[in-house]
Amino acid sequence: MNITKFFKMKRWSPWTAGIAAGVAASLSIVLTEKTLGVSGGFETIASMIANSAGFVPPSNAFFNRVKPPVFDSQLILLVGIFAGALLASLFSGDFKVRTLPDNEWKKRFGVSKFKRAAILFTGCFLMATGAGIAGGCTSGLGISATMLLSPAGFLFIAGVFASGIITILLIYGRK
Amino acid sequence: MDEAFVTAALGILFGFALQKVGLTNYSIVINQFRLKDWTMMKFMCTAIATGSVIYLLFQPETVGMTETVPPVSIAGNLLGGAIFGAGMAIAGTCPGTLIAGIGQGNMDYLTAGLAGFITGGLFFGFLFKFFLGIIMTGFLGEMTLSTITGINPWLFTDLICGFVITFYILTSWKTKEDKV
Numbered sequence: 252m253n254i255t256k257f258f259k260m261k262r263w264s265p266w267t268a269g270i271a272a273g274v275a276a277s278l279s280i281v282l283t284e285k286t287l288g289v290s291g292g293f294e295t296i297a298s299m300i301a302n303s304a305g306f307v308p309p310s311n312a313f314f315n316r317v318k319p320p321v322f323d324s325q326l327i328l329l330v331g332i333f334a335g336a337l338l339a340s341l342f343s344g345d346f347k348v349r350t351l352p353d354n355e356w357k358k359r360f361g362v363s364k365f366k367r368a369a370i371l372f373t374g375c376f377l378m379a380t381g382a383g384i385a386g387g388c389t390s391g392l393g394i395s396a397t398m399l400l401s402p403a404g405f406l407f408i409a410g411v412f413a414s415g416i417i418t419i420l421l422i423y424g425r426k
Numbered sequence: 427m428d429e430a431f432v433t434a435a436l437g438i439l440f441g442f443a444l445q446k447v448g449l450t451n452y453s454i455v456i457n458q459f460r461l462k463d464w465t466m467m468k469f470m471c472t473a474i475a476t477g478s479v480i481y482l483l484f485q486p487e488t489v490g491m492t493e494t495v496p497p498v499s500i501a502g503n504l505l506g507g508a509i510f511g512a513g514m515a516i517a518g519t520c521p522g523t524l525i526a527g528i529g530q531g532n533m534d535y536l537t538a539g540l541a542g543f544i545t546g547g548l549f550f551g552f553l554f555k556f557f558l559g560i561i562m563t564g565f566l567g568e569m570t571l572s573t574i575t576g577i578n579p580w581l582f583t584d585l586i587c588g589f590v591i592t593f594y595i596l597t598s599w600k601t602k603e604d605k606v
Contacts (some may be wrong), residue, residue, distance in 0.1 A: 265465045268447035269472025275440040277480035282432045289521035292459025297547030313554035324433040327473050331437015336529025337447035348531045352452030368538035374517025385506025388518040396496040398477035401572040403498045411508020418515035419459035
């Protein structure tokens with residue numbers, strides 16, 4: 252297949268895209284000795300906000316030592332992921348300003364933007380808390396730790412899938 | 427090579443892959459949990475297998491342990507994963523796909539999604555002392571299947587690759603059957 256056509260495809264198979272993600276995750280360890288973790292970047296942003304507002308007591312180990320408010324490579328990673336997805340969607344023409352998710356969402360929850368915002372906020376709040384407790388998210392633990400054969404990754408995936416399946420059953424029922 | 431440059435390049439590759447596979451869309455994420463669409467599982471398993479091979483090829487001397495191996499906390503990884511999974515099923519995204527989704531123009535991700543992650547980060551950070559209790563329950567530190575068992579890591583990597591190849595063959599075969 253010609254290469255231009257490949258980059259312009261709207262969808263890659265999960266096998267092809269998975270190889271690309273695996274290359275990114277492993278080269279991150281090989282070249283920078285860091286896991287390709289996304290959730291850490293959000294924690295750094297939270298730390299910057301908390302510290303600049305002057306809300307952090309000296310006794311708070313997290314915002315002072317674990318995640319000090321310093322610009323680090325995890326923030327660069329966020330910018331990179333954004334740019335990569337922007338490029339991918341521009342090449343394929345899939346870029347579009349979307350205010351609500353696709354049909355599956357509308358069928359279940361309707362077209363209220365407020366409802367979407369409230370539910371998305373709640374989900375992301377839970378993910379930030381869960382990632383903090385687990386020590387990473389889908390990329391840093393699910394892919395990277397598992398790839399390094401750390402039990403942390405396998406345990407995390409088990410927790411995510413067990414709970415995700417139960418949660419979605421509660422939302423959508425058995426259909 | 428400059429670390430910032432490498433990180434940016436790898437981020438672009440990762441974001442590109444996440445958008446191309448469609449995990450930047452609500453339906454594809456939640457339909458994995460509904461067991462109706464296996465894109466996410468296929469994507470993750472292939473990434474793990476590929477990454478595992480490349481890592482072992484490049485860093486044979488540090489096989490088994492590097493400082494970059496995320497530490498094991500049985501309660502932390504499992505319970506944190508469970509809270510994370512509930513959030514992921516509710517939101518239909520995760521941290522990486524949220525950022526990638528913003529790249530493809532998802533405005534809800536940029537506003538409510540980012541706000542949720544930052545607020546959650548503040549919540550976790552201010553209550554860190556409390557959560558540390560959970561993290562330290564069953565905290566075992568840095569280890570890998572290879573250091574626990576003393577078995578060559580290639581065995582585990584081969585098993586993972588074998589699993590992914592079988593997964594690929596079985597699902598391709600099933601798709602063909604469906605078409606007939």
